[in-house]
Amino acid sequence: MTSRVTAAPIDLDGPGHYLSWSFIQISAANLLMIVLILLVFVAALLLPFPGRGGDEDD
Amino acid sequence: MTDQLVEKPTAPVSPEGGGWTGALRRRVERTLPLEKLMADRQPAYVASWIYVFGVLTLTALCVVIASGIVLAVKGPSWWHVSGFGHYLNSVHLWAVELLMTFMSIHLVGKFFMAxxxxxxxxxxxxxxxxxxxxxxxxxxxxxxxxxxxxxxxxxxxxxxxxxxxxxxxxxxxxxxxxxxxxxxxxxxxxxxxxxxxxxxxxxxxxxxxxxxxxxxxxxxxxxx
Amino acid sequence: MRLRVRTAAEPDPYSYGSRHYDLVKEFVIALGAVTALVLVLAAAFSSPDRKPVTIAAWAQADPADFAATALAELDGTSATAGYGPPYNTASTGQRLGPIALAEAAGVTHPIATAQAFVLTPLEAVPQSPAVQQAVSSYVSASAARQAAWTGAYSDALTAAGGDPAKVKPGGYGPVPTLLGRLADQARSGSLDSQLMSEQGFYNTDYTLPLLFLADGSYLAADARGQHLAGDQWGMMNEVGDYPGQTWLAPYTFWYQIAPYDSSGNGDALVWGTMGVLGAAFVLVPFIPGLRSVPRLIPVYRVIWRRHYARRAAALPDPPG
Known part of the structure; x- marks a missing residue:
């Protein structure tokens, strides 16, 4: 049923994977995106920003 | 010949006056001088990776717009029949995913900075x-x-x-x-x-x- | 005094000290990095493009559902026939408490389902004398007579397990002829284009074929199988294993819980809720309590930790 003009190395066109807890249903892909957003956010907070220690030169 | 008719053509703008044009120019210069628009120094406290998500959002938007322009030039059906068109559609989609991801992080970061x-x-x-x-x-x-x-x-x-x-x-x-x-x-x-x-x-x-x-x-x- | 307070609230960012920084260079580097990342993601994962459902495919794959839907359009019991504004006045549409926005907006896209989905497509193409006779006898019959025919046929269709081929003979008038011919046109693929061309030669409005598909259960069953239904958080889902509109999670959430999931005004209620939340989001700076959350959850101490450390080192005893 899927129309594939180009084949991707990583095929995401198969049947989707879904997780559910109680009334919550979420696709593995969406969950991964949300987890990535959280991880990137936390990393952005914690990773040291490059720059000299005493770079304030006013 | 006509040069003689012009009185002292010294500058394109009048420091005072200049009508609505002059008033608007002075307003723009006052509210957003070029030094502020394209500053080459930034406050010392701007030292965290969280600050890059604004510009990342903007650049993802640029990729969305650029890929969208090509898709628009070729028309809405093109990407169904062209391999390159499908690739550009993929670029458009993933740029949107990144745009919304970066914007979400930018948003949460700015919220916590009040x-x-x-x-x-x-x-x-x-x-x-x-x-x-x-x-x-x-x-x-x-x-x-x-x-x-x-x-x-x-x-x-x-x-x-x-x-x-x-x-x-x-x-x-x-x-x-x-x-x-x-x-x-x-x-x-x-x-x-x-x-x-x-x-x-x-x-x-x-x-x-x-x-x-x-x-x-x-x-x-x-x-x- | 007020002036002093106001000045205090707007310190010059550069009064904290500054360092060199290249705005244009940062933008160009970010643009390059994001472009490269997008090109790689697009090459690695591609994008979904599942072919659209056609009325022809529907009529071939599920003739019983097609027949039931066509009958519902003819006798005015389909979802579209009873929808209300903007398609007709069969109901008043959804309300948000006392506010009836749908009704106030009115019927801007009038659709008479029997005419639009059954009779006009039959009249639009050359038909056999039997079909022509069936159309004219249905059209000229009284509403009560029409209802008697469609009601009897509906019961017979149910008794036959939905299969039009197994319906026993009865007093259905011209209804089986009409629906049988419509099904033929649908299977041949001509009904798809007839529903489009009802609005003229140039047309980009798919309202009629989409409403017809939506009135059946074939499209919905397909979508449900892919977790796209509204009560499956479908608004944020994508076909296959692709990420979807994750940012719609706060919107689709409401459709999963009471009273939104069961109310006849569910869509309007979700809009009302999202309207309030959206306004709160936009107006965070002005909402007492909400605007103080960043001070209570000290993420800011992490963000500006270098600044605070430097201040602490330079000014061990900050003045009050």
Missing amino acids: AWRGRRALTWITGAVAFGACAFTALTGYLIQQNFESQWIATQAKDGLNAIGVGAYFNVMNFGQMVLWHVALLPLAVGVVVLGHIVLVRRHGVVPPLAPRDTARPPRTEAS
Whole structure:
């Protein structure tokens, strides 16, 4: 049923994977995106920003 | 010959006067001087990776627009029959995913900085409106894919929009109307809001840190 | 005094000290990095493009559902026939408490389902004398007579397990002829284009074929199988294993819980809720309590930790 003009190395066109807890249903892909957003956010907070220690030169 | 008729052509602008043009020029110069718009120094407290998500959002938007322009040039059906077209559609989709991801992080970061302080409320408001405008533009993009999802999303979204009367004028099942909204009206709206947001950011500068103990206390340089 | 307070609220960012920084260079580097990332993601994962459902495929794959839907359009019991604004006045549409926005907006896209989905497509193409006779006898019959025919046929169709081929003879008037011919046109693929061309030569409005598909259960069953239904958080889902509109999670959430999931005004209620939340989001700077959350959850101490450390080192005893 899927129309594939180009084949991707990583095929995401198969049947989707879904997780559910109680009334919550979420696709593995969406969950991964949300987890990535959280991880990137936390990393952005914690990773040291490059720059000299005493770079304030006013 | 005519040179003699011109009285002292010394400068293109008059320091005073100049009518509406001069008044507007002075207003622009006063509110957003070029030194602020393209500053080459930034406050010392701007030292965290969280600050890069604004520019990442903007660049993802640039990729969305660039790929969208090519898709628009070739027409809405092209990507179904061309391998390169399908690739560009993929670029458009993944750029949108990154755009919304970066914007979400930027948004949460700015929330925790309480970045609306110091007359920056309009900066927050334009950012929040930009988020909504991007989500709405994305919806119209899904509607004009001309595939199963467009069909399903159109038949679902109509109920939501009809419930509040919007569907009477904004018909998600009208492909032509949705194409025009997606490639003309909404990009214009997003562009204006984002441009306004950037101008406000440059005008007011990056919000200073919250004072750890007494949030109302002015910074040392102002204490007098 | 007020002036002093106001000045204090707007310190010059550069009064904290500054460092060199290249705005244009940062933008160009970010643009390059994001472009490269997008090009790689697009090459690695591509994008979904599942072919649209056609009325022809529907009529071939599920003739019983097609027949039931066509009958519902003819006798005015389909979802579209009873929808209300903007398609007709069969109901008043959804309300948000006392506010009836749908009704106020009115019927801007009038659709008479029997005419639009059954009779006009039959009249639009050359038909055999039997079909022509069936159309004219149905059209000229009284409403009560029409209802008697369609009601009897509906019962017979149910008794036959939905299969039009197994319906026993009865007093259905011209209804089986009309629906049988419509099914033929649908299977041949001509009904798809007829529903489009009802509005003229140039047309980009798919309202009629989409409403017809949506009135059946074939499209919905397909979508449900892919977790796209509204009560499956479908608004944020995508076909296959692709990420969807994750940012719609706060919107689709409401459709999963009471009273939104069961109310006849569910869509309007969700809009009302999202309207309030959206306004709160936009107006965060002005909402007491909400605007103080960043001070209570001290993420800011992490963001500006270098600044605070430097201040602490330079000014061990900050003045009050």
